[in-house]
Amino acid sequence: MPSLLAPEPKAGPQDAVRPHVRLVERLTYGPTAQELAFAAKLGPEAYLQHQLTVAPEVDAALEALIAQRFPRTTWDAHRLQSLGYNNESGDQLIGATLTRRMRSGRQLYERAVEFWTDHFNISLAKTGPALLIQHDRNAIRKHAFGTFPDLLRATAQSPAMLAYLDNDQSNATKPCQNYARELLELHTVGVGVYSQKDVRDVARCFSGWTFVREEARPDFGTFVYDPKRHDDGEKTVLGTAIPAGGGQKDALTVLDLLAKHPRTARRIATKIGRWLIGEGVNDAAVTAIEAAYNATGGDIRAMIRAAVGHETFLTAPRRFKRPAHLFISILRTLNADVQNFQDIRYGYLRQLGHTPFEWPLPNGYPDTMRHWADQMLPRWNFGMALLNNGVGGMQVDFAAHFPPPYNPKHVVQRIEAVLYPAGMDPLDRDDLLKFLSAVPYIDATRSRAAVAVALGMNAFQWY
Amino acid sequence: MSNHACSEYRELSRRGFLRGATALVGTALMPAWLPRVALAADERSERDVIVSIYLRGGADGLSLCVPHGEKAYYAARPTLAVPPPDSKRAKRALDLDGFFGFPVPFAPLVPIYKSGELLVVHATGAIANRWSRSHFDAQRWMEVGKPSDSTLASGWLARHLASTAPMVPNAALRGVSLMPGMAESLRQGPLSLPVPDPGRFAYDGGWREIADMEAVLKRSYERAPDLLRVAAEQTRATMGLLRRIDLPRYAPAGGAAYPDTDLGRSLRAAAALIRSEIGVEAIAVDHHGWDTHDDQGTLDGYLGQQLDELARALAAFHADLAGAGKRRYVLVAMSEFGRALAENESHGTEHGTGNAMLLMGPGIFGGRVLANWPGLHRDQLFERQDLRVTTDYRDVLAEVVQKRLGNGDIGAVFPGLTPKIHGVTR
Numbered sequence: 001m002p003s004l005l006a007p008e009p010k011a012g013p014q015d016a017v018r019p020h021v022r023l024v025e026r027l028t029y030g031p032t033a034q035e036l037a038f039a040a041k042l043g044p045e046a047y048l049q050h051q052l053t054v055a056p057e058v059d060a061a062l063e064a065l066i067a068q069r070f071p072r073t074t075w076d077a078h079r080l081q082s083l084g085y086n087n088e089s090g091d092q093l094i095g096a097t098l099t100r101r102m103r104s105g106r107q108l109y110e111r112a113v114e115f116w117t118d119h120f121n122i123s124l125a126k127t128g129p130a131l132l133i134q135h136d137r138n139a140i141r142k143h144a145f146g147t148f149p150d151l152l153r154a155t156a157q158s159p160a161m162l163a164y165l166d167n168d169q170s171n172a173t174k175p176c177q178n179y180a181r182e183l184l185e186l187h188t189v190g191v192g193v194y195s196q197k198d199v200r201d202v203a204r205c206f207s208g209w210t211f212v213r214e215e216a217r218p219d220f221g222t223f224v225y226d227p228k229r230h231d232d233g234e235k236t237v238l239g240t241a242i243p244a245g246g247g248q249k250d251a252l253t254v255l256d257l258l259a260k261h262p263r264t265a266r267r268i269a270t271k272i273g274r275w276l277i278g279e280g281v282n283d284a285a286v287t288a289i290e291a292a293y294n295a296t297g298g299d300i301r302a303m304i305r306a307a308v309g310h311e312t313f314l315t316a317p318r319r320f321k322r323p324a325h326l327f328i329s330i331l332r333t334l335n336a337d338v339q340n341f342q343d344i345r346y347g348y349l350r351q352l353g354h355t356p357f358e359w360p361l362p363n364g365y366p367d368t369m370r371h372w373a374d375q376m377l378p379r380w381n382f383g384m385a386l387l388n389n390g391v392g393g394m395q396v397d398f399a400a401h402f403p404p405p406y407n408p409k410h411v412v413q414r415i416e417a418v419l420y421p422a423g424m425d426p427l428d429r430d431d432l433l434k435f436l437s438a439v440p441y442i443d444a445t446r447s448r449a450a451v452a453v454a455l456g457m458n459a460f461q462w463y
Numbered sequence: 464m465s466n467h468a469c470s471e472y473r474e475l476s477r478r479g480f481l482r483g484a485t486a487l488v489g490t491a492l493m494p495a496w497l498p499r500v501a502l503a504a505d506e507r508s509e510r511d512v513i514v515s516i517y518l519r520g521g522a523d524g525l526s527l528c529v530p531h532g533e534k535a536y537y538a539a540r541p542t543l544a545v546p547p548p549d550s551k552r553a554k555r556a557l558d559l560d561g562f563f564g565f566p567v568p569f570a571p572l573v574p575i576y577k578s579g580e581l582l583v584v585h586a587t588g589a590i591a592n593r594w595s596r597s598h599f600d601a602q603r604w605m606e607v608g609k610p611s612d613s614t615l616a617s618g619w620l621a622r623h624l625a626s627t628a629p630m631v632p633n634a635a636l637r638g639v640s641l642m643p644g645m646a647e648s649l650r651q652g653p654l655s656l657p658v659p660d661p662g663r664f665a666y667d668g669g670w671r672e673i674a675d676m677e678a679v680l681k682r683s684y685e686r687a688p689d690l691l692r693v694a695a696e697q698t699r700a701t702m703g704l705l706r707r708i709d710l711p712r713y714a715p716a717g718g719a720a721y722p723d724t725d726l727g728r729s730l731r732a733a734a735a736l737i738r739s740e741i742g743v744e745a746i747a748v749d750h751h752g753w754d755t756h757d758d759q760g761t762l763d764g765y766l767g768q769q770l771d772e773l774a775r776a777l778a779a780f781h782a783d784l785a786g787a788g789k790r791r792y793v794l795v796a797m798s799e800f801g802r803a804l805a806e807n808e809s810h811g812t813e814h815g816t817g818n819a820m821l822l823m824g825p826g827i828f829g830g831r832v833l834a835n836w837p838g839l840h841r842d843q844l845f846e847r848q849d850l851r852v853t854t855d856y857r858d859v860l861a862e863v864v865q866k867r868l869g870n871g872d873i874g875a876v877f878p879g880l881t882p883k884i885h886g887v888t889r
Contacts, residue, residue: 126599182613320691350643351657360603360647363614373690375656376698377664380680384668427686431679438675449672457683458691 019044021422022314025463026276027051028107030329033421035107048308051108052145052301058105069339070096073133077159077221080130089129090357091345093136097356098341101328112144112300114324115275117356118364120155120187122164124357131221132357135160148268148298149259152187156255157223159211165362168210172231175203182362188258190267194238201235205242205250265293269303274367276307278316285310318462320369323354325463327382330455331394333419334401336386340393344382351378383455387448402447408436411447415454425459510630510869511826512737514730514746514780515620515648516796517606518773520754521598523812524801524819524850526761526770527569528583528832532562535839539805543761543812554762559583563832567762568770571778575823576830580781582822582887584859585834588800588852598754598814601799606647608857608877619857619876620745621652623864626875629654634742635700641729646747655745656701661732662710664702708739717786719779722772726750730780738787744868753798757809777823793824793867797856803848804839817850820859826867828889858883 020039024031027048039047056063067074070092080089104110117140124132139158143151155161162168162179170176180203184194208230212219225248234244237254238261246253258264269289273281285307292299292306307313321329327344330336349355352375359365366372385391387398402414412432416424432450436442454460530536531547545566548558556564557573563585565573575581589601589610604610608619617625624637638655640646645657658664666673677699684695713735721727729748736743752769759766777794784792801818817837822829835853837843845851861873861882873882 123599126597178613185614346643351659353644353657360599361613361616366616370690371651373694376691376695377666377702381667384666384670384676388668388670390668425686428683431682435675435679446672449670449676452668452670453676453679456680458687459683461687461691 018422019314020047023047023051023308025318025422026313027111027308028332029101029111029325030332030463031421032333032335033417036421048305051106052304054106056106059100062100062103062105066096066099070099072129073137075133077130077134078215078218080133081128081215081220086129089133090124091340091342093124093129093133094345094356095341097136098324098328098344099338101324102331102338108304109145112304113141114356115272116140116144116151118359118367119271120151120161121359121362121364122160122357123360125360127160127164131158131160131163134158134221143300145301146299147296148264148293148300149256151300152259153252153255155187156183156206156251157209159221159223162209162211162223167206168213170203170207170209171229172204172207175200175207175231177203179203180206183254183258186363188267189238189261189263193261193263198237201237201242202254204231204233204235205237205246205254207231208248209251259298262294265290265298268298269293271367272303272307276304277310277313278319279368280316282312285312320372321461321463322365322367322372323349323352323379324356326379326461329460329463330383330386334386334396336394336396338394343392343394348378348382351375379461380456383452387452387455398444398448398451402451404444406442406444406447408433408442411436411442411450415451419451419454419460428454428457428459510744511791511793511824511867512630512744512746513620513863513868514733514737514748514792514794515646516726516748516750516794517602517646517648518753518796518798519598519602519749519751520798521601521800521802521814522753522769522798522818523755523759523761523766524585524798524815524817525804526566526759526766527819527821528559528585529556529564529566530562530585530836530839531556531558531564533839535841536804539839541806542810543759543806545761560832562836563834566767566770568767569774571774575778575781579830580823580825580827582827582829583832583834584820584822584854584856584885584887585832586817586837586850586852587820587834587854587856587859588816588818590852590855598799603647605797605799605856608648608860609879612878615878617651618646618648619860620646620648620747621650621655623868623870623876624649624652624655624745626872627868627870629742630744631740631742634744635697635704636741636743638745638747639736639743640747641732642747642749646749649745649747652745654697658701658705660710661705661708661736664705666702704741708735708741710735715779715783715786717782717784719781719783719786720775721779721783722775724772724776726772726776727779730776731783734780734783734787737784737792738789750796755802755811756807756813757811759806759811777821781823790825793822793826793863795823795860795863796821801850804844804850805848813848815849816845817852820856822859822863822887824867826889828887833885833887854885855880855883858885859887862887 023044024035024039028035042050072080072089072092073096101110122132135158139154143154165179165182166176167179177199181199184199184202185191208226210226211224212222214220227247230247232245235242237257240257242250242253269286272289273286277285288310289303289306292302296302331338345355354365386396389395401418412429415432432454436446436450439446529545537544546552546555548556548564554567557570558564572581589605606618607615609615629637636654638649638652640649640657643659649655670676684692710732721731733746733748736746750773755766758764761767797820798818801815802812803815806812837851837853841847857877857880861877861880862884864870864876865873866888
């Protein structure tokens with residue numbers, strides 16, 4: 001619903017984008033001087049290749065830290081469920097997620113994990129952490145760099161998805177249409193391609209797809225096909241006849257059909273184009289990504305290549321950072337020491353409505369600037385609090401990044417090197433210089449204030 | 464859209480007030496909620512400010528408003544039922560109309576009920592009960608206001624704001640979500656923000672240099688795309704407005720004593736926002752803790768405390784605004800579903816269906832319990848378990864939106880609804 005006041009968004013600030021800069025800004029959660037130097041050294045093609053193929057072992061130390069700090073993310077659903085209702089499990093899942101975004105050496109992979117988490121959205125509040133932690137591990141993270149058909153199948157069989165969209169209770173007498181509808185409308189072909197009868201028949205195909213729901217059982221939360229709940233009659237889905245007696249295979253047939261459907265390829269290509277290139281992604285770019293889908297059977301990395309390789313990738317306007325991206329980019333750029341993300345989960349991200357796993361609808365967090373542009377205060381306040389040691393569970397080593405002398409020129413030089421390694425807008429630079437020169441003697445506090453402001457300024461909100 | 468026939472004086476005073484608000488940041492001015500007789504022109508305004516309280520968890524409607532005239536109620540709730548008014552027990556129902564009564568903790572609401580400004584609508588809820596009894600789905604559908612639409616992200620209050628002009632021209636803030644995030648009912652509302660604490664909508668960090676810092680930020684957003692530039696300006700304007708309200712020093716009128724709880728604080732803030740007349744016209748408030756599966760304790764235990772807190776907060780809010788002479792407000796309280804008729808083995812109740820809604824305000828046709836009462840015998844229950852819904856909650860809200868909020872565009876607020884008027888407003 002358009003706001004009465006908000007006009008159409010114009011293009012964001014643009015600079016003459018150097019390819020390696022654009023790559024680092026788009027493929028990671030925030031450029032650092034080191035990452036830019038690394039990308040410059042490799043060159044754009046090799047850097048992209050690196051982001052697409054770097055082995056998971058590069059994160060061995062990080063994963064050990066995550067297992068130690070957020071151990072519940074390694075537990076199985078039964079063990080998690082036995083804890084009963086608690087906030088801690090969700091805290092750990094969110095903590096692990098944000099830690100990986102901040103610190104992983106596989107930045108593009110983590111961006112893809114977020115992208116697919118949104119596309120196959122599941123709400124923590126409804127589903128509970130036991131199933132969701134399992135889902136994050138076994139469905140999303142396992143296939144985020146795989147193929148779309150594999151990912152689709154993994155989400156369809158995921159108890160978290162079956163619970164979230166009520167398919168676990170679906171049976172032949174009363175086949176539940178929730179999952180069927182979202183599968184068609186949101187996950188694959190999209191509106192305008194299917195009829196209400198298709199929804200009903202897809203629901204019938206999926207009847208019996210459920211999971212072990214008795215908490216006491218050690219296999220709680222594992223997928224189960226219950227033939228007694230299955231409607232085994234004949235069905236027709238998008239014009240394809242599915243004969244009677246197919247059993248569990250009915251749903252697999254549907255998934256295969258949908259994964260191969262041209263509208264699915266187009267929709268996924270469009271979403272990937274919007275994600276990597278921008279809201280205004282043009283038809284030619286989408287077509288190139290779609291061609292990659294069709295040529296490779298939905299290989300996700302091939303689609304990413306096609307998007308990044310398209311000429312408009314370099315020339316597209318900058319994108320507005322969604323809240324979680326902004327906060328992670330602040331923490332990355334300052335190399336903050338983070339013990340927990342509680343103040344972010346229960347404070348800043350809650351305020352802005354972008355806490356991982358907390359979007360209530362199956363369509364996932366919006367990717368439009370219009371949705372995110374209405375609240376500014378928490379964006380400013382995170383930096384303001386962080387630079388005065390006012391955010392619980394995280395600290396910044398100010399002196400390490402911003403050593404003396406604290407004269408205006410040197411502080412602004414350091415701000416540019418650390419926060420805007422790709423270069424600062426000269427007008428912003430001037431304003432910060434003026435801010436620092438407004439008092440006869442500046443100390444560390446005024447310098448911290450300058451850094452806090454630099455994080456809240458318009459230019460830092462884009463990538 | 465209604466003809467907002469404001470007096471010219473009031474219009475000019477308000478514009479001047481608002482334009483001055485940002486320029487006068489830091490100047491010592493009288494807080495806006497001190498009575499200003501010249502501006503007490505409420506009676507001439509045609510629109511109420513709405514406060515929407517969401518009782519989270521599925522509040523037990525049969526305890527909020529007790530059907531003491533129903534034998535089946537007592538049969539099904541041997542330990543949880545509120546004794547009838549003529550019982551010898553000390554804690555019993557306070558009779559309202561010979562059939563329904565309030566539980567004892569609701570005693571502070573009885574005078575408001577008797578004065579005609581409190582209405583109970585019973586056996587209400589979602590007619591199209593698609594979501595069975597899941598908190599998550601039921602809350603969301605109710606706040607979105609359109610069942611069965613899984614892509615509609617806006618809330619009913621948001622769509623009301625979007626389909627009407629601001630009550631106060633040039634208002635920087637129209638919708639306020641008094642909780643840590645945006646209430647679903649206000650999601651996507653124009654000029655709407657989560658303001659968990661209106662007394663602290665300010666910059667973090669305690670910076671001595673904050674004025675200079677703000678100046679640098681301001682200049683950087685002047686170079687931003689329009690959407691962002693406007694958002695930045697609105698944020699600063701809102702900060703200035705809320706600073707002027709000076710919530711920590713707000714003095715309730717009418718001897719109102721708000722309970723020192725989240726709900727009490729929220730309603731106190733809501734009253735301050737209303738009395739300050741800065742243009743806020745929709746306020747969303749949450750009251751948590753109504754999911755009473757075990758040891759419900761309707762009169763003496765846990766639920767009794769919930770009922771007591773709600774009653775005292777509502778009574779304080781009512782007294783505050785009445786004492787200040789503010790009559791242009793309406794308050795609605797609702798919950799995602801009621802609770803099952805029968806008590807369970809743990810002396811609690813399971814999720815149900817039909818529920819009670821509370822409406823309060825000078826424009827509400829109160830002093831009665833409005834219900835198309837279906838009865839509580841086994842064959843009258845929904846799914847042999849719950850109080851049936853006979854009045855669509857959207858009808859109730861639609862009438863309030865139309866008659867009290869001056870918005871005739873019900874199709875925008877509740878898409879797909881053909882509303883029925885039940886006469887909840889005067």
